[in-house]
Amino acid sequence: MTITAVMPTYARTDVVFDRGEGAWLIATDGRRFLDFGAGIAVTALGHAHPHLVAALKAQAEKLWHCSNLYRIAGQEKLAQRLVDNSFADTVFFCNSGAEAMECAIKTARRFHQAQGAKHKYRVITARGAFHGRTLATISAGGQEKHLDGFAPRVEGFDQVAFGNMNEMRAAITPQTAAIVVEPIQGEGGIVPADADYLRGLRTVADEFGLVLIFDEVQCGLGRTGKLFAHEWARVKPDIVALAKGLGGGFPVGACLATERAAKFMSAGTHGSTFGGNPLAMAAANAVLDVVLAPGFLEKVTTTAEKLWSKLQPVVAKYPKVFGQVRGKGLMIGLTCKIPNGDVVAKLMAHGLLSVVGGDNVVRLLPPLIIGEAEIDAAVGMIDKAAAELSA
């Protein structure tokens, strides 16, 4: 037997983390790392945040799981808070980003089909997109490396160039039900959409009666300095998928929708055994306690401004290693001139965790709670790592 007990679907770095403290992770061998990957934008409030720990402990003493056959108080509270702070009127809870996207796609199809438009099922997505690893979401993402060996593709996804409104319009047919776009592509390499493009998608969706879905699984929940990245463009979608940061490290996803879009998602149309379970709701409500507190999101923006202003000159200092800094808020991509995996490895050797992304990008997705000390430490590590890589 050569296969590992854990199915080897990941190329893992040989390190085991034992515990976390704020923006820091401590490995079993005692090494300390500054966590600017945050479990891929998940641990938005860092590790072992006292408020989150207390909330989860308190819930763990009371009730772990309760079926969706019954009302769940934490769901009602979290849904109302998401509704009060967004475009949405209603929320479905699930356990991951891919599941949030599945709900979004199902809701969009049902919107048309329940009104008699049985032929409307196709969804237009953008090249470079990532929407998850289920059969439907790998078809939505359209990336060969994710589809290879998993034929046949789930039918009904059409792909156009990200940011190109002419291609978007040209791809719309009588069968089109919805458009799905990440306001900032994450896995694709931190590629922000223009505000004009996002507004244009709203116009085109209205013109053709399509459902406009934003995948904010990575860029949502305060990462850009707004609760939702699309708020920067002042555009209102019909549906948004949310996950990663929502539980601060506890698995939880959410599909937010307007009343109009979700009108036909009646009892029995969709479900999830674990979706919105009391532990997940306790974690997510605790995350919102912090993120929605007055001044928190403004602070994310000022923190991001400090990080960007210190990062940019260091990146400019090493033109053999780096190209540009791009993204928004604390969702940052460094384009690389050498393989991004080499940069991530060198950063890790200097004590900084980062994440590779598409388009040869290194992603910096620090917890939203970092301060001056973490910014200075991270930029110092990037400086040293890049100096070695340049030599």
Ligand SMILES: *Cc1c(COP(=O)(O)O)cnc(C)c1O
């Ligand atoms: C991570 C991600 C997903 C998938 O989330 P999972 O929790 O891994 O299923 C979907 N969309 C975007 C934009 C993501 O970044």
